[in-house]
Amino acid sequence: MKKSLMPIFILGSLLINTIGLADETNLMKGKENMKDNKISLGAEVKPMAPAWVIGSYDKAGKANMMTAAWVGICCSKPPCVSIALRKATYTHTNIMERKAFTVNIPSKNYMKETDYFGLVSGRNVDKLSATGLTPIKGEKVDAPYLKEFPVAMECKVINIIEAGSHTMFIGEIMDVKADKSMVDENNSLLPCGLLFNPTTRDYYGVGEQLGKAFTTGKEILNKKK
Numbered sequence: 001m002k003k004s005l006m007p008i009f010i011l012g013s014l015l016i017n018t019i020g021l022a023d024e025t026n027l028m029k030g031k032e033n034m035k036d037n038k039i040s041l042g043a044e045v046k047p048m049a050p051a052w053v054i055g056s057y058d059k060a061g062k063a064n065m066m067t068a069a070w071v072g073i074c075c076s077k078p079p080c081v082s083i084a085l086r087k088a089t090y091t092h093t094n095i096m097e098r099k100a101f102t103v104n105i106p107s108k109n110y111m112k113e114t115d116y117f118g119l120v121s122g123r124n125v126d127k128l129s130a131t132g133l134t135p136i137k138g139e140k141v142d143a144p145y146l147k148e149f150p151v152a153m154e155c156k157v158i159n160i161i162e163a164g165s166h167t168m169f170i171g172e173i174m175d176v177k178a179d180k181s182m183v184d185e186n187n188s189l190l191p192c193g194l195l196f197n198p199t200t201r202d203y204y205g206v207g208e209q210l211g212k213a214f215t216t217g218k219e220i221l222n223k224k225k
């Protein structure tokens, strides 16, 4: 280091230590943080995500299905879901063209098909003939849903956001279709679906009911101070 830069270096190090930036810098991948007993896993996608199957039609009207895990409910009014797709996927091309898609939620019986939909591209193969599953023309949108999967959402694209490696399509849910066996007497949807662990690349089922939402927290809310 040049002699003339030495004072600036010392001053910089002092400042970083004083305002605590050094701790942040030390919180590198694989390093333990003594403050909270956590280990940093780095800036990567790690948590569990749903494994959904996205239905679309291509230009010629061929139905296609692809698996997507970078997905989620993103608005209540209007009811919306977001799905994030790489530009290279055939589904991306199809949705750009038709501005519609379906979200098909698999039961655990269809784990193999769900995985297959994520292994090959509809650009090269007819995934529906290969699996023997049945595409049904959407009632509300220009996209097919799967007869055999217990739940399907018909979605109309209302927003497209470029996030980086993936394009996020926000779809307004125009209808939710569920097998009769998937709803209770109040037409509430019963739990179903597959979860995907991006780190280990394993599929999981939905776990047991643990408690009531907007209720269990009241124990803390109502705690006398």
Ligand SMILES: Cc1cc2nc3c(=O)[nH]c(=O)nc-3n(C[C@H](O)[C@H](O)[C@H](O)COP(=O)(O)O)c2cc1C
Pocket: 051, 064, 065, 066, 067, 068, 069, 070, 071, 084, 085, 086, 088, 089, 090, 091, 092, 114, 115, 117, 118, 119, 120, 121, 122, 123, 166, 196
């Ligand atoms: C469990 C799983 C999750 C996936 N999640 C996504 C995702 O969120 N976004 C994406 O672009 N590709 C995802 N993929 C990869 C696509 O499904 C894969 O590229 C597929 O071949 C695309 O099909 P298509 O070209 O027919 O659209 C996932 C694959 C698997 C197996």
